[in-house]
Amino acid sequence: MTPLALYIHWPFCLAKCPYCDFNSHVRERTDIGQWQAALLADMAHEAALSGGRELTSIFFGGGTPSLMPPALVESLIAQASRHWRFAEDIEITLEANPSSVEAANFAALAQAGINRVSLGLQALDDTALRFLGRLHDASEGLAALAVAQRHFRRVSFDLIYARPDHTPESWEAELTRALAFGTGHLSLYQLTIEPGTRFATLVREGRFTPLDDDAAGALFGLTRELTARAGLPAYEISNHARPGEESRHNLTYWRYGDYAGIGPGAHGRRGGVATVRHRKPENFLKAVDAQAHGLAEQRALGMAEQASEAMLMGLRLAEGVDVKALAARFGFAESDLVVPAKRAFYAGLGLLNDTGDRLAVTGKGMPLLDALLGELVPESLVAA
Missing domain, CATH: 1.10.10 (Arc Repressor Mutant, subunit A)
Known part of the structure; x- marks a missing residue:
């Protein structure tokens, strides 16, 4: 049987989080026991359909998963190990904002079984972070990175380039500094202006002008040159790693492997079936109470649709x-x-x-x- 990856979506964010998709912030009335029972039930449903397979990775993503109680993380990992056979070198990643509040959880999360963390640094200077709408400043972000490197065997972080007025000189200095921190993986995303986003509104209002294609292309080329020279070549259009440090979980997506998705809003692909969980936390919990899983939709994919997805995803990879x-x-x-x-x-x-x-x-x-x-x-x- 083919291997499987597991995605666990945690819907809650820090209060005043500018990126909250669910408007469901961490609050006193969040019932952790209720959420543990719901996520475990949702996992059991997926395991009943894919049990006996080897699990190669677990990824905790979503709102602010680094604010999950470590005991909850540990219980989910333990239950996953009962449902599936863990690969000997299973990768267990958690996304984290680089705040001091979340960094305080890192030691306990490592003890709970997390062995890889992905930090949303996004920039290394305060002016850029304010433009990007981040709540942390550069010093707080770098402090969180240092804590992460003490506690996790594998650490990745992301940066966004091609920001307004971003020059090759300033990006080279920033990326050179980032590479010097010695992580084995970097996600380096070019700023894009998507319809309906805050950035699209700012452009429409004339509050900033995006870089033109030639300038952005020059920064793309510089990114590849610097990362390759540092021993972290691009293995995907926006992701760079030392050989062996690639994100195994994301490679499952790009290689069009199967993955189970649990938790509010989580998507999955298993055996040619696309799954989607209820997006709103309240609706997800109601669904679990009613049917013992959070599925809102599951749809068999035709062979042409699967082939198209496999091509579109796979051509993102250097391989x-x-x-x-x-x-x-x-x-x-x-x-x-x-x-x-x-x-x-x-x-x-x-x-x-x-x-x-x-x-x-x-x-x-x-x-x-x-x-x-x-x-x-x-x-x-x-x-x-």
Whole structure:
């Protein structure tokens, strides 16, 4: 049986959190016992459908999972070990905001079984953090990083670049400083302006001007150059790691493996079925009371939809995709998965590395990934 990953979504955030998706902040009336029972029941439902498989990773994400009581984290990990066989080197990650409040929990969370932490630093100077809407300042974030490195074997953190007026000189200084902290993994995201976001509103109001494509592309190239030189090459369009330090959990997504998702709003993919949990915490709890799980929807995916998702996810990776293997897996010809003329054309331009079976976007092509995906993956497959 194929391995499995487990995603656990914790819906509660710090009070006044500017990124809270659920408007469900940590508060005195949060009943931890009720949430423990609900999450364990939701996990048991997924285990009944995928039991006996090897679990390669667990990822605690969502609102502010580093504020979860360590005893709750420990109970969830322990129960997962009863439902599934743990891989010998199982990766158990927890997302954390780099605040002093959350850093105070790190020692206990490590004792509970967390062996990898992902910190949302986002920037190393206070002006940028204020622009990004973060609640922590740079000194607090770096203090949290130091605590994390004392307690967890593997540490990752993220930064956002291509901010307004971000120059190659300032980004080189910031990224060089970040690399010097010695973590084995960095997530480096280019600032994008998505419709309906606070940044889109600020742009529309003329309060800042995004970097143009050429300037952002120069920073992308600089990012790849500096990380590769430091021994953390890009293994995904925005993720960089020392060999062996890649996020195994996220690789499951990008390689189109199966993962169970539990908790409010969690998505999953298992055996060709897409699952979605109730998003609002109150609705999730009601669903668990009524049906012993939090599922709002589960839908069988057609082979074309699965093949499209596998292609779109896999081409984000430096390793690319094995087109022949995917074609066999989903019952298609290779030409159904990749438009042959476009494949040859973009390989000729040096934007693709095509070895026959395996197809990968080159470093030169990665800044154009979205456009390439639109050209390479047949529209009929994506629309299916």
